[in-house]
Amino acid sequence: MFSFQEIDLLESQRLESQHKLDSLKERDTRNKLGQFATPSGLAGEILNFAKRQFSPSEKITFLDPAFGTGAFFTALLRTFPISQILSATGFEIDPIYGDEAQKLWSNSPLSLKITDFTKLSPPSSNSNKTNLIICNPPYVRHHHLPSEDKLRLQFKVKQATGRRLNGLAGLYCYFLLLADTWLANGGLAGWLIPSEFMDVNYGEQIKSYLLHDVTLLRIHRFDPSEVQFQDAMVSSAVVWFKKEKPAANNSVEFTYGGTLQQPNVSRNISSVILDRATKWTNFPLNGSYSKDAGLAPFDKSELKLSDLFAIKRGIATGANKFFILDPERISQHKLPPECLTPILPSPRCLASDEIASDAQGLPIIDKKLFLLNCKLKEAEVEERYPSLWKYLQAGIKDGINQGYLCQHRAPWYLQETRLPAPILCTYMGRSFSKSRKPFRFILNQSKATAPNVYLMLYPQRRLSDLLNRKPELLGKIWAALNQISKETLFEEGRVYGGGLYKLEPNELANVSINEIASLLPDFRKNLLSQTSLF
Numbered sequence: 001m002f003s004f005q006e007i008d009l010l011e012s013q014r015l016e017s018q019h020k021l022d023s024l025k026e027r028d029t030r031n032k033l034g035q036f037a038t039p040s041g042l043a044g045e046i047l048n049f050a051k052r053q054f055s056p057s058e059k060i061t062f063l064d065p066a067f068g069t070g071a072f073f074t075a076l077l078r079t080f081p082i083s084q085i086l087s088a089t090g091f092e093i094d095p096i097y098g099d100e101a102q103k104l105w106s107n108s109p110l111s112l113k114i115t116d117f118t119k120l121s122p123p124s125s126n127s128n129k130t131n132l133i134i135c136n137p138p139y140v141r142h143h144h145l146p147s148e149d150k151l152r153l154q155f156k157v158k159q160a161t162g163r164r165l166n167g168l169a170g171l172y173c174y175f176l177l178l179a180d181t182w183l184a185n186g187g188l189a190g191w192l193i194p195s196e197f198m199d200v201n202y203g204e205q206i207k208s209y210l211l212h213d214v215t216l217l218r219i220h221r222f223d224p225s226e227v228q229f230q231d232a233m234v235s236s237a238v239v240w241f242k243k244e245k246p247a248a249n250n251s252v253e254f255t256y257g258g259t260l261q262q263p264n265v266s267r268n269i270s271s272v273i274l275d276r277a278t279k280w281t282n283f284p285l286n287g288s289y290s291k292d293a294g295l296a297p298f299d300k301s302e303l304k305l306s307d308l309f310a311i312k313r314g315i316a317t318g319a320n321k322f323f324i325l326d327p328e329r330i331s332q333h334k335l336p337p338e339c340l341t342p343i344l345p346s347p348r349c350l351a352s353d354e355i356a357s358d359a360q361g362l363p364i365i366d367k368k369l370f371l372l373n374c375k376l377k378e379a380e381v382e383e384r385y386p387s388l389w390k391y392l393q394a395g396i397k398d399g400i401n402q403g404y405l406c407q408h409r410a411p412w413y414l415q416e417t418r419l420p421a422p423i424l425c426t427y428m429g430r431s432f433s434k435s436r437k438p439f440r441f442i443l444n445q446s447k448a449t450a451p452n453v454y455l456m457l458y459p460q461r462r463l464s465d466l467l468n469r470k471p472e473l474l475g476k477i478w479a480a481l482n483q484i485s486k487e488t489l490f491e492e493g494r495v496y497g498g499g500l501y502k503l504e505p506n507e508l509a510n511v512s513i514n515e516i517a518s519l520l521p522d523f524r525k526n527l528l529s530q531t532s533l534f
Contacts (some may be wrong), residue, residue, distance in 0.1 A: 010104060017100050018069045024096070033239065035094070038071040038192060043261040046134060046190050046238060047075035053188050053217075053242075054132075055266075059086040063130040065117040065179055067092040067139070069101045070136045073110060074415065085109060091117040093138075118153060118174060122181035127183035129518070135193040136529045137175035142168045142202075148368045153178075163209060166202035173197065173206055176239075180213070183243045189214075195221050195237035198280035200493045207280065210239070211271055215246040216255040220260050221281065224495045235495050246271060254284040254490060284489055308477075308507035309457040313427070313505055314450035315343070315371065318405030321371045322395050323415065324451070330370060334387040340370040342448040347426045347440060353482070354443045361447030372451065373415040418449045421456035423478055428453075428502045438501055439489050441481040443474070447459045455508055484511065 002010070018037050025035075054060065061082055064072050069092030076088065088113040092098035098114035105112065123129050142150070150167060153174040158164050159179045165173055172193045185187055197203030198219075210216045216239040224235040238260060250271040257264030267284035274280065307310070317323040324343060325335070345367040346349070362424040374381060375390065382389040392413060395401060406412040422444055429438025442454075450456055459467055466476055492511050493503040 007074065007077050011078075014069050014071075014074060014101075014104055015040065017104065020071070021096055021100060032061055035068075035097075036139060037068055038076070038083060040071060042092055042192070042260075043071040043075040046077060047072065048194065049189060049218075049238075049240070049260055049419040050132060051079050053240075054084075056084070058084070058131075060084055061086050061130045062088040063133045063177060063179075063182060064090045065133070066135050067101060067112060068097050068136075071135070073105065073108075073151070073369040074093055075133075077108070082109075084214055085269075087111070087130075089113075091115055091120070093117070105497055107296075118156065118178055120517055126184050129182055129187065131184045132446050133183055133185040133187070133189040133191075135175065135179070135190075137172040139194060140171035142170055145171060150493045155273045161209065161213065163205045168200070168202040168392055169205075170194070170202075173202070175404050176206065176250070177209060180209075180243070185243055187243045189239075189241055189243070191239045193237060193239060195224075195235045195281060196496070197342070198237070199278075206534075207274075210241060211246065211250075211275055212244075214241040215244050215250060215273075216241045216252045218255065218269070219280070220255040220263060221257075221265070223257040224499045226341065237254060252404075254280075256284055273305055273381055278377050279492070282493065287528075292489065301448060303513045304509065305457075305513050307460070307467075307510045308463050309423070309509075311505040311509045312418065312421075312458070313455050314452040314454040315416050317371070317415060318403045319395075319400045322400050322403055322452065323413070324369050324371060325369075335391060336385050336388055339372060339374040339385065339388060341448065343371040344367050344424075344444070344448050344454065345369050346451075346453055350442065353440055354478075355446050355448070357446035362405070363444075363446035363448045370414060370468065372413065373410075375414055377411060378382050418456060419458075420444060420447050423481065424450055424455040425455040425457065425481075425503070425508060426453065426507075427504070428500060430499050430501070437482070437504065441478060443478040455503065455505055481513075484513070488512065 005345055011130065022035075037089045061074055062073075062085065064070075065310075070090065070176055071091065073088060074084065088108075092101060092112065092114055093116045095114050098112065102112050102114075116127060145153075146434045154165055154167075155178045157174055157368070158232075161177050163177060165177070172191075179189065180503065183199075197206045198221075203379060219237055220241050221237045222235065251268040252271060254269050255263035255264060265284050269283050274283075275325065277283075288474045325333075325340075330340065342357070342362050344363065344364070349367045360370065372391075374385075378392065379391065381392065395413070400406060401412040422529070424442040424443075424444055426440045429440075444450075465522060488511060489503065489508075490501055493501045494507070495501050
């Protein structure tokens with residue numbers, strides 16, 4: 001049908017059209033719609049892998065449910081002989097891209113329909129289904145999905161697979177599961193998706209599907225510092241599986257870094273281990289063993305950070321510019337001191353990881369900030385604090401009270417209760433940071449609370465009692481926490497494009513502290529002797 005020269009010419013035209021169409025939309029708009037075009041080279045690598053899974057005599061029925069302008073279709077034509085391609089089908093929801101793709105591929109064997117894949121009914125017979133699905137589904141985050149769409153998608157997935165997706169799941173999760181009913185028995189699927197499903201709660205149903213409903217073949221995770229999409233800070237993975245029931249001892253190839261054809265690391269991981277592991281991004285860098293897999297002998301002396309601290313996220317105000325004020329603005333609006341609480345600034349404003357305190361408990365730092373927090377009703381505020389009432393009225397005029405968090409508070413300006421924590425941890429950091437560690441443990445000797453860019457570590461009761469008797473231990477514990485390797489913290493956290501790592505409270509709580517407990521032998525012995533604590 002096409003010579004290689006003709007295919008190359010069409011691909012050049014496609015890339016030119018892609019660039020032109022992308023430029024017609026604001027980046028924020030494409031982010032909300034999850035429209036991130038697959039690079040040509042990556043599309044070619046994915047189809048080359050697919051080709052190795054088929055015999056030369058096997059006919060290909062190809063489907064891309066999020067077609068775009070056709071990066072995977074070009075790769076299909078470049079990789080498989082045209083005589084081997086029995087059919088090729090694509091669906092594209094956006095007519096801006098779909099119309100252009102229809103013009104571009106009008107003389108090809110492609111059947112392209114401009115429609116919403118998630119609203120279609122799959123073929124009724126197995127013989128009419130596809131044996132090759134390759135897709136880069138739209139990366140639409142859950143908060144950009146209208147509630148009615150989310151309910152519809154959850155219902156369809158439940159009908160198709162018997163699984164109910166968590167409400168925090170992105171659109172790509174629905175695509176992957178809905179496509180199950182389009183894939184013929186024994187068919188192959190390759191999905192280019194964000195790797196975050198491997199670590200988060202909403203990804204549990206995806207991982208269960210991959211382990212129990214199909215035969216998972218391979219997962220390649222790209223190095224997060226080498227983003228695959230220039231316009232999306234997302235860590236990507238390519239997931240391969242066949243639609244057939246897995247063997248009891250199925251072994252899955254996990255690869256990392258480099259390219260699909262030449263990964264930097266490659267190891268086979270047993271599905272038994274995967275089924276018990278909480279975070280799949282630990283593989284393959286940590287080998288085929290994981291303490292989370294539950295296969296190692298139980299060590300009663302294993303200590304987690306949660307054994308020492310209760311960990312909470314800092315305060316989410318819903319409108320920092322309104323609720324967090326510097327002394328100049330406080331003076332300008334004549335706000336009452338009794339309605340203000342000292343609060344720490346962003347970690348980048350802290351020159352030191354040790355925050356000293358003045359006689360009033362205020363932090364001795366360059367950038368002093370205060371949190372507006374009042375429990376009184378508006379009528380009481382108007383009577384007792386006219387200047388504060390005036391400030392709140394200005395907030396209402398600006399719509400501050402209509403924000404999501406403010407709407408769910410009574411009164412709308414009341415803040416969460418977060419007492420000062422003696423130790424804080426920054427909750428995000430980059431792996432390649434040269435100036436300091438990606439995650440910083442901060443000793444807070446002041447009475448300042450913290451915003452939600454920090455995790456707040458509160459001593460558990462037994463530790464609190466111990467610190468009351470030996471307050472000098474707090475500094476040693478803080479110093480020991482800063483000895484935790486970044487690799488240990490990365491293992492529990494989650495990663496995004498550009499090498500950005502994040503730690504949620506439960507993830508930090510799960511960090512093993514055996515390596516630092518050895519720095520405090522008396523302290524460790526004291527804790528372990530109180531077995532009722534664990």
